[in-house]
Amino acid sequence: MLRRRAMKESPQDTSPLPRGEEEKKEYTRMLPQLRQIAQHALRRTQRWKTPPGYETAYWREECESIASMAVWNAFLSYKPNANVSFPVYAFLRAVQAIRQEHRLAWRWSVSTTPLRCDGDTGEPIEPVDPEWQKPFQQCEDRCDLQTLLRSLSDQERQLILWHYQEELTEREIAQRLNLSKTAVHKRLTRVRTKLEKALAEKARSG
Incomplete structure (x- = not known):
């Protein structure tokens, strides 16, 4: 049976809010770009295999929250004199955040999923699909x-x-x-x- 993982508070609820009038104005001005970057990160990671025990729709909602928070945090931490443009910086932060949660979700699923045994040898069968590791092998x-x-x-x-x-x-x-x-x-x-x-x-x- 598919289940929803008991998780921490949604990243959308814990993301720092803009403080002060100037920061709020800047946030409003940047919001369309922030959303665009978050969506691009989601498109880049949507082919990753959904962790076992997750409903696909729920996992996508989770990734959307993670990407939104990561992009906003990137906006807060970005330095104008950095040797990388803000869109690239924010995109990489979002992908990295989704990747980290993806790995944690797989580990959680493996630790709570009873192992099946091979009918011939009686040995436990590892439930992890190696396909999920491919996006991370290069970096x-x-x-x-x-x-x-x-x-x-x-x-x-x-x-x-x-x-x-x-x-x-x-x-x-x-x-x-x-x-x-x-x-x-x-x-x-x-x-x-x-x-x-x-x-x-x-x-x-x-």
């Missing part, structure tokens, strides 16, 4: 995406923003830069190679 907690982005130039970060945050195609980026699609493809390939190299070095250093 676990040891790999801070924000740090990796700082290793890029302004132009390289802009390419990453357009391609992965705004989901522009190579052709659309080429039109913005007045370049050929081939030139944009080569640039993106170089940036991805640079990030992969930095990721590998970070993994080796532990």
Whole structure:
């Protein structure tokens, strides 16, 4: 039987509220962008497998609350002189928050789900579907995406923003830069190679 997990208070209820008239005005001005970033994070994570014991609709509501709080907290903590744009910073914070809750939900489900036994060997059958781990294999907690982005130039970060945050195609980026699609493809390939190299070095250093 599917069940709803007994959870902490909804993130929407615990999220810090804007204080002071100036902060409230800024929040109102930024609200459409904050919602857009949260929705983008949800689209990016919606293919992750729903944890066992959760109703899919309930899990999506949970992720929506988590993303909303993470984006708002990103708004409060973002520094204008950061080497990454606010949309990218907030998006990564939202994805990271959903990822953390996703992992915790799986662990909770495993700890409360009776193990089935193999009919032939009598050994317990591990209920965890390995598919859920795939989104995390490239960048676990040891790999801070924000740090990796700082290793890029302004132009390289802009390419990453357009391609992965705004989901522009190579052709659309080429039109913005007045370049050929081939030139944009080569640039993106170089940036991805640079990030992969930095990721590998970070993994080796532990």
